[in-house]
Amino acid sequence: LLPGDEEPEVDLGRLLQTVYERAAYDLRVRYEEEPVPPLEPPFAEWAATLLREKGYRRR
Structure with missing residues (x-):
């Protein structure tokens, strides 16, 4: 950015x-x-739980 430029807003999600x-x-x-x-x-437990909730894992 140049001096005086506004910072852009980015929707990272x-x-x-x-x-x-x-x-x-x-x-x-x-x-x-x-x-x-x-x-x-x-x-690993957190990721496995999240993947099961999202339907990417069965176990």
């Missing part, structure tokens, strides 16, 4: 969702498998 959809990550990411490298236990 919408931006990330658009990138996710355009890149077809839903077809590339294997949500049923554990991530590599593995997450630490409290984060």
